[in-house]
Amino acid sequence: MANVKPLGLSFRIDDLADETRVVRGEVAPAVLDEVVGGMIGELGYRAESPASVEGSAYTAGDDVVFEGRIRARIGYDCVRCLTSRALGLDFEVRHLLVARAQPDAFPDDDVVVEPGDDDETDELYPYDGDNIDLAPLIREDVLLELPMNPSCRDATGAECEEPLKAPPEPEVDPRWAPLLDIKKKLS
Numbered sequence: 001m002a003n004v005k006p007l008g009l010s011f012r013i014d015d016l017a018d019e020t021r022v023v024r025g026e027v028a029p030a031v032l033d034e035v036v037g038g039m040i041g042e043l044g045y046r047a048e049s050p051a052s053v054e055g056s057a058y059t060a061g062d063d064v065v066f067e068g069r070i071r072a073r074i075g076y077d078c079v080r081c082l083t084s085r086a087l088g089l090d091f092e093v094r095h096l097l098v099a100r101a102q103p104d105a106f107p108d109d110d111v112v113v114e115p116g117d118d119d120e121t122d123e124l125y126p127y128d129g130d131n132i133d134l135a136p137l138i139r140e141d142v143l144l145e146l147p148m149n150p151s152c153r154d155a156t157g158a159e160c161e162e163p164l165k166a167p168p169e170p171e172v173d174p175r176w177a178p179l180l181d182i183k184k185k186l187s
């Protein structure tokens with residue numbers, strides 16, 4: 001196995017050929033942004049690096065097991081003080097890719113990622129055909145690692161250093177405007 005070239009994130013199941021293969025690759029920032037950019041309201045997360053993937057894949061009957069380590073740097077603005085921050089993700093995943101019983105269900109997709117449950121316990125990823133593309137799974141893994149309301153604390157372990165941005169001033173009811181004018185004159 002030492003002399004065997006590592007597989008990329010997209011590979012043919014035949015490449016595994018009953019042996020464990022090293023898998024190595026990257027998911028580009030633009031591809032990550034398609035998913036993480038939609039989180040935390042208008043601000044959004046932004047990938048500041050590709051997601052680097054290093055792991056191994058092997059077959060278990062008709063299924064394929066992928067185990068690996070994912071690293072990525074994801075930027076965001078603190079939801080409390082709007083300071084620009086970044087999270088350095090470094091975590092491990094294990095995925096079981098299961099051969100789909102009815103191969104015509106999604107003829108255009110090699111791998112179909114099922115909508116995830118809330119928990120992260122061993123989800124099953126059905127695949128069709130002879131190819132596996134891990135990129136959509138890696139992208140979802142990255143998403144699951146990100147907090148929903150990231151603040152400075154998530155990046156630095158400490159509270160915000162900048163003063164908190166005050167909430168917008170409440171609109172003055174127009175009926176009270178003349179009264180407020182009088183109040184200003186008196187003060």
Ligand SMILES: [Zn+2]
Nearest residue numbers: 078081152160
């Ligand atoms: Zn902050």
